[in-house]
Amino acid sequence: MKIAVKANIEDFDKIMNVDCEVIGNTSRRDYIENAIELGHCIISKNEDDIEGFLIYDINFFECSFITLIIVSPSKRRKGNASLLIDYMMSISPTTKVFSSTNRSNSSMQKVFDANGFIESGIVENLDEGDPEIIYFKSK
Template sequence: MKNVVKADIEDLNKVVNIDSEVIGNTSRRNYIEKSIELGNCIIAKEDNDIVGFLIYDTNFFECTFISLIIVSPSNRRKGYASLLMEYMMSSSPTTKVFSSTNRSNISMQRVFDMNGFFQSGIVENLDEGDPEIIYFKSKC
């Protein structure tokens, strides 16, 4: 059964393992740990297995900003990213929710589109030659 819950510190190693599977290292371990401690990390589960996670904060002009949505490669295209986004929209501490992805990340752009987010701007010069597209959705 699929469900989404807030992560707790006991989930840290599993979440870091999923992140490492995607990016190839554990460099974001401290960031993930702090997000869990702050209550800003939610996890998608299939039965008792963690298959993905979402991290957010409210430091983007006092709006919610989804900084990471990661689903394990073996569980992609099964609706987990959408499940995490739906949960975030229903529990967001602010009415405005933003996120972003690189122009080259077509699959994430499709996830945003399918979940009712729309493009709200572009930031150049973060990744050379691959602008960041900002997405927005309102809870209202």
């Protein structure tokens, strides 16, 4: 059965395996470890397998901001991102939750739309020629 829970440090290596599978390196190692230690990392797991993870912070105008949603390529389109978002909404320390994705990332835009997020703005000049769309949802 697939569940979402807060990650603990024992999950770190499996989370890193998923992240490395997606981005091809371990450059976010310290960032992920810090998020776990702060209690800001949520995992989607099926039995002992971690299929995806979400990281958030509360530094975006004192609102929760989902900074990263990563799902193993072989586990995509199976409800993992939605499960992570639902759990995040249930535990969010703020009533307003924001996130973002590039205009070119239509798959993530569909995930946000399917989970009740609305577009809240655009930030230019982060990635050349690929604006960042900000999304918002209230608890």
